[in-house]
Amino acid sequence: MKGMFLISLMISMSCIAVFSIALWNYMFRSSRKVLVACAAVSVTIIAAGELAYYSTAFPELENVFHPVLFYGSLAALSWLFMFFFAFPVLLIGAICCFFIRMLRPRHRPETKERKENTAAARTVTRRTFIKGTAAAIPLAAVTVSAGGTFAGESYLDTTYHRLAFPRLPDYLDGYKIGQLSDLHMGLFFSPRRLQESLDALAAAGVNRVEITGDLIDELSLLPACRQILQQNASRFPDGMDFCYGNHEYYRGFNQITAMLEETPVRIMRNSHIVVSTGRGNGMTGCTGKDDRPFYIAGTDYSFAKGDKEFSRQREAYVQKTLQGIPTDAFVVMLAHHSAFIDEAFRHNIPLTLCGHTHGAQVALIGPLVQAVGFKYLRGMFASGRCRGYVNRGTGHWLPLRVLCSREVSVFELKQKN
Structure with missing residues (x-):
């Protein structure tokens, strides 16, 4: 700010x-x-x-x-x-x-x-x-x-979501994913708030943490951010993943990227990682008989102007992100802008995690914010067997919130009988 x-x-x-x-x-x-x-x-x-x-x-x-x-x-x-x-x-x-x-x-x-x-x-x-x-x-x-x-500024909500998927690999039954988004570390989101957020996810027993962009605004906090991420990574057995938001580009893309590369956090930019090739191989405490693999994918942030160009670039980013992933894989996709949920539903991605909107921060203006271009403002959305979630923001660059508190999100994956 x-x-x-x-x-x-x-x-x-x-x-x-x-x-x-x-x-x-x-x-x-x-x-x-x-x-x-x-x-x-x-x-x-x-x-x-x-x-x-x-x-x-x-x-x-x-x-x-x-x-x-x-x-x-x-x-x-x-x-x-x-x-x-x-x-x-x-x-x-x-x-x-x-x-x-x-x-x-x-x-x-x-x-x-x-x-x-x-x-x-x-x-x-x-x-x-x-x-x-x-x-x-x-x-x-x-x-x-x-x-x-x-x-x-002070209150942090931990939201729990139990999601049942009919084609969930058996080794992912009970698997917990935590989400942080839009922390905006800076004037009104201090390093101690980042620590508080990670403590909340650790207390919920999540297996891995996904950070969906806009991590830091004040570059003077880069050393503190790096230290906290390094010290807390071991608390999450399967690690931490990150996708870029618009503020990484605004504030200092190269500096923020360099900081993250010095931590165990995995950066995804229109790319993906294989978490397990099947049967829980490569994961901590996850075993099963299902040979289907598990992937985490993450898109870059699109700055395309105009609805048509924005939609076209989102589709191009998602195609690049998913390229090479087997069709039978279980995929969790990260995208900062919630508009990517449309593409995720089209590509039948089981779970997509987003942020960017802050949930409007003041609940009364939520309908207005949706009307000006944010179809997916906050909370859970569904299309068939697919789910997309928009985090209300773990932080903010201005701390005003009315009936729309900061949140860390916890998703427990369950097999649907």
Whole structure:
């Protein structure tokens, strides 16, 4: 979260803050509107400054956790995201106020006594309502924002999925695969969160770990990431696999690749590996009589523009990835972008693991995110005997999450009778 993205975020959130303050003042006509506006703008400037400083200073922190800077930045994000939630409510409220004030009669033929009584009652009721609403909107917004930011950063869900396949080799019955995706190690996903995620998968007893892209954003964390992967690889009997996401290309493809090559993690880029040639050969603790092989395949990330070209390149990548795999093999495919699930279903791949979408992070905007181009947003999808899963993200580059927590995924393979 650096460079133009950070600048764009600060500008857009500051503009939303200013408009929100203006709408609030229009709706409630506070006698202290100048004071409220100045205070809100001042806090917004401080919040933006805190985030800018944290982002700039982060590479020089030498991988040391600084709680004041870290939690100060979370608080700054909570303040800025408050306007993200409050703005649409205030906009709708301001429009309603405009029409109510336009349509409200200015003069009513009433007796003086009745007029005074009615006005007094109306004033008390209206004043109470306005004061309550004036306080409720920002209070509700900051509650959702702060809760979503701090809980989004700290809470990690472990999701379990027992998947039955009619043609599963007998030596894979009960086999557990763990998935990490979209960790985005950086400002708001520290090395200790990576360790926490691996601990969760180890506690679930997974046999192998699949990392479906966007592992790291801040290159200053490469040494810490390498050390953690090296130290934890032995906890998973059949190792760890990785496919590229878009952020590997954005942040430093060569540096990230070089780091991974110094760990036991296997990199797959439109390629595959033979996990077992059959009967569980080459696997730890897996034996059986079935001669069918087991493969892990992984695609590269497609940057093709336009729906047709994107679809064409995905198909080309999948064909290259699967080339040479026997038709009777059991295949688990890794792909960062969830759109690859379409190709996986067409090629009858039993299980495909994806990420990229973060599950939209805020559940309420999920339908909007799906509408703009993410057919497979989060969770499990099925087509015949095939399954495709979209991880909600083990991490994030902005920690706001509302009803869409971070997750590590565990898949237990079972034979279907």
